[in-house]
Amino acid sequence: GAVVSQHPSRVICKSGTSVKIECRSLDFQATTMFWYRQFPKQSLMLMATSNEGSKATYEQGVEKDKFLINHASLTLSTLTVTSAHPEDSSFYICSARDSSYNSPLHFGNGTRLTVT
Amino acid sequence: AQRVTQPEKLLSVFKGAPVELKCNYSYSGSPELFWYVQYSRQRLQLLLRHISRESIKGFTADLNKGETSFHLKKPFAQEEDSAMYYCALEGGTSYGKLTFGQGTILTVHP
Numbered sequence: 001g002a003v004v005s006q007h008p009s010r011v012i013c014k015s016g017t018s019v020k021i022e023c024r025s026l027d028f029q030a031t032t033m034f035w036y037r038q039f040p041k042q043s044l045m046l047m048a049t050s051n052e053g054s055k056a057t058y059e060q061g062v063e064k065d066k067f068l069i070n071h072a073s074l075t076l077s078t079l080t081v082t083s084a085h086p087e088d089s090s091f092y093i094c095s096a097r098d099s100s101y102n103s104p105l106h107f108g109n110g111t112r113l114t115v116t
Numbered sequence: 117a118q119r120v121t122q123p124e125k126l127l128s129v130f131k132g133a134p135v136e137l138k139c140n141y142s143y144s145g146s147p148e149l150f151w152y153v154q155y156s157r158q159r160l161q162l163l164l165r166h167i168s169r170e171s172i173k174g175f176t177a178d179l180n181k182g183e184t185s186f187h188l189k190k191p192f193a194q195e196e197d198s199a200m201y202y203c204a205l206e207g208g209t210s211y212g213k214l215t216f217g218q219g220t221i222l223t224v225h226p
Contacts, residue, residue: 004159032212034212042218043202043217043219044202044214044216045216046213046214046215049212049213095160095214097212104150104165105212105214107161108159109158110159
């Protein structure tokens with residue numbers, strides 16, 4: 001079945017540095033991918049919609065300059081957390097859907113980011 | 117605005133007992149509703165969607181527009197059903213953008 005690969009699964013970085021998270025659709029093409037954030041013991045919150053070949057669409061309250069999204073190909077979207085701070089520590093999950101209509105969303109395994 | 121509420125954070129039942137995980141939603145149009153499951157140390161995966169009207173792993177969910185609910189049910193719970201369950205809503209114009217409930221951790225005791 002369709003698989004979404006997310007890398008890395010865990011990352012620890014120092015405050016002020018930037019971290020890049022990759023999301024790949026392994027056996028299907030995805031014109032649209034989605035980035036979610038999950039705080040401990042809370043639900044998944046949609047951060048942004050990543051569109052292949054165009055700018056990402058950010059949800060209200062999400063800083064586009066802080067969370068840079070690039071969707072350069074039909075199988076890869078990246079989320080870069082710039083100038084990370086401890087409050088950016090969270091679990092980030094991407095999802096993607098096969099471009100064919102009515103296919104379900106497939107989720108990556110998530111990335112645990114810890115900013116020290 | 118769309119909203120999904122799962123009132124129970126934790127739900128414990130014994131093996132063989134019926135189980136119902138509650139989900140209520142708020143949306144002005146015609147929503148598409150899903151149940152996702154996350155087993156220990158695994159990724160989130162689709163369990164079922166209301167438009168399919170199917171039973172997966174013995175689970176069913178009926179969309180009740182009058183009560184704005186989409187409760188997940190299974191008549192006889194199994195230990196392997198223990199997992200985190202999320203109810204999610206996709207609005208009509210928000211293709212692929214899901215609003216999740218807070219999740220319910222189901223524990224099935226032997």
